[in-house]
Amino acid sequence: MGEDVRCRIARRAAQEVSDGMVVNLGIGIPTLVPDYIKADVHVLIHAENGILGSGPTPAPGKEDPYLCNAGGYPISLAKGGAYCDSATAFAMIRTGRIDMTILGALEVSERGDLANWIVPGRRVPGIGGAMELAQKARQVVVLMNHLNHAGESKLKSQCTLPLTAPACVNLIITDMAVFRVGAEGLILCEIMAPYTAEQVIHHTDARVSLAEQMITIP
Amino acid sequence: MSGLNKVGTLVAALSHIQDGSTLMYGGFGGVGTPPTIVKGILEKGIRDLILIGNDTGFPDIGIGKLVTAGRAKKVIASHIGSNPNAGFMMTAGTLEVEFYPQGTLAEKIRAGGVGLGGILVDVGLGTIVAEGKRQYTLAGASYIVEPALTADIAIVHAKRADHLGNLVYDKSGRNFNPLVAMAGIFTIAEADEIVAPGELDPELIVTPGIFVDMVIQSEGVPWKWVWEKTSAAE
Numbered sequence: 399m400g401e402d403v404r405c406r407i408a409r410r411a412a413q414e415v416s417d418g419m420v421v422n423l424g425i426g427i428p429t430l431v432p433d434y435i436k437a438d439v440h441v442l443i444h445a446e447n448g449i450l451g452s453g454p455t456p457a458p459g460k461e462d463p464y465l466c467n468a469g470g471y472p473i474s475l476a477k478g479g480a481y482c483d484s485a486t487a488f489a490m491i492r493t494g495r496i497d498m499t500i501l502g503a504l505e506v507s508e509r510g511d512l513a514n515w516i517v518p519g520r521r522v523p524g525i526g527g528a529m530e531l532a533q534k535a536r537q538v539v540v541l542m543n544h545l546n547h548a549g550e551s552k553l554k555s556q557c558t559l560p561l562t563a564p565a566c567v568n569l570i571i572t573d574m575a576v577f578r579v580g581a582e583g584l585i586l587c588e589i590m591a592p593y594t595a596e597q598v599i600h601h602t603d604a605r606v607s608l609a610e611q612m613i614t615i616p
Numbered sequence: 617m618s619g620l621n622k623v624g625t626l627v628a629a630l631s632h633i634q635d636g637s638t639l640m641y642g643g644f645g646g647v648g649t650p651p652t653i654v655k656g657i658l659e660k661g662i663r664d665l666i667l668i669g670n671d672t673g674f675p676d677i678g679i680g681k682l683v684t685a686g687r688a689k690k691v692i693a694s695h696i697g698s699n700p701n702a703g704f705m706m707t708a709g710t711l712e713v714e715f716y717p718q719g720t721l722a723e724k725i726r727a728g729g730v731g732l733g734g735i736l737v738d739v740g741l742g743t744i745v746a747e748g749k750r751q752y753t754l755a756g757a758s759y760i761v762e763p764a765l766t767a768d769i770a771i772v773h774a775k776r777a778d779h780l781g782n783l784v785y786d787k788s789g790r791n792f793n794p795l796v797a798m799a800g801i802f803t804i805a806e807a808d809e810i811v812a813p814g815e816l817d818p819e820l821i822v823t824p825g826i827f828v829d830m831v832i833q834s835e836g837v838p839w840k841w842v843w844e845k846t847s848a849a850e
């Protein structure tokens with residue numbers, strides 16, 4: 399995925415973030431989201447390695463090895479930020495205090511099932527904090543490529559990979575489109591130019607209905 | 617004072633760790649894993665360890681050094697993705713890996729450290745994590761029964777320790793350390809700085825010294841952090 403596409407997805411995801419939220423960001427494109435949050439929207443970024451209120455990447459030379467995000471890369475602390483142990487970091491998640499998690503996925507089903515931790519026999523990075531975040535964050539936003547490396551839809555009528563959590567995803571933002579997860583399958587609500595609704599549906603292996611108001615993202 | 621003084625040497629610390637020991641470690645991606653103890657285990661040749669901790673570090677960072685050197689026979693963790701060697705060994709059948717959701721792992725360790733038998737947790741219901749596990753219904757809600765975890769030896773990394781074993785951690789280096797410190801039958805703390813009793817602000821002590829059996833002086837981190845390598849490559 400090109401840098402411009404990654405930024406476009408991150409910019410769209412940032413629109414979902416509203417003032418006062420506590421947000422957890424997965425690794426990859428989600429870490430770009432804070433760059434696109436408007437200046438008058440104040441949020442706390444939660445990191446599962448024990449930071450509530452993490453700040454931007456420090457300038458080169460200003461990194462602190464003991465102030466890293468869950469991916470192991472240096473960050474800073476926002477004003478009012480706090481450190482805690484891992485049990486406390488997950489208490490915040492398990493009790494529903496995280497308003498939104500923005501994370502990547504291998505597959506998402508039309509009922510919002512999420513698969514993002516294991517490809518049996520091929521790749522087993524492990525669960526990390528994904529199960530707690532997917533199951534317990536109030537809103538789950540998935541950012542991902544629409545198609546996998548084989549050109550197959552990552553949006554499925556049913557996930558083929560083991561689940562991270564069932565029926566947990568609220569919104570999916572891909573390089574082609576934006577979907578909400580509805581009671582009757584996915585609702586296509588926005589299309590990333592230059593794709594058309596027909597192309598998006600053609601590349602989506604799930605039940606899709608069209609939103610009443612369709613927006614094209616230039 | 618002398619009977620309460622827990623400051624020891626690396627050699628003395630390593631004498632408590634045997635081939636086949638169950639070794640619990642603090643750290644997250646290597647941040648907060650005690651580097652001097654890991655180096656000591658590596659150099660002493662201790663093997664067949666059962667490792668319990670959040671992740672397997674990076675190939676040459678944190679507990680990852682022991683995994684890469686083939687010193688572990690089993691790992692209980694939430695994530696191994698940042699250390700491809702762990703994945704290769706798992707696929708080859710030379711390393712057994714038991715996965716838990718990260719928060720569940722933290723609470724299993726915490727339960728061990730606070731003297732509880734286990735926890736009831738609903739994270740992972742409806743996934744393969746729940747398969748084959750005992751479930752329990754309480755007040756109308758379903759939970760997975762997860763037994764507590766303890767270990768023969770727990771190793772933690774603190775920013776400051778006093779002679780009594782009271783510990784203060786360093787920012788995100790805290791992570792699993794306070795939980796791990798409590799769950800060890802014998803807990804060894806490596807500290808960047810060791811001070812006399814009374815030097816640490818009692819309001820700010822995170823791990824009270826009663827949970828710590830030995831304190832040793834850290835020799836610092838012998839590895840390059842993953843982001844240092846990245847910037848060097850750029």
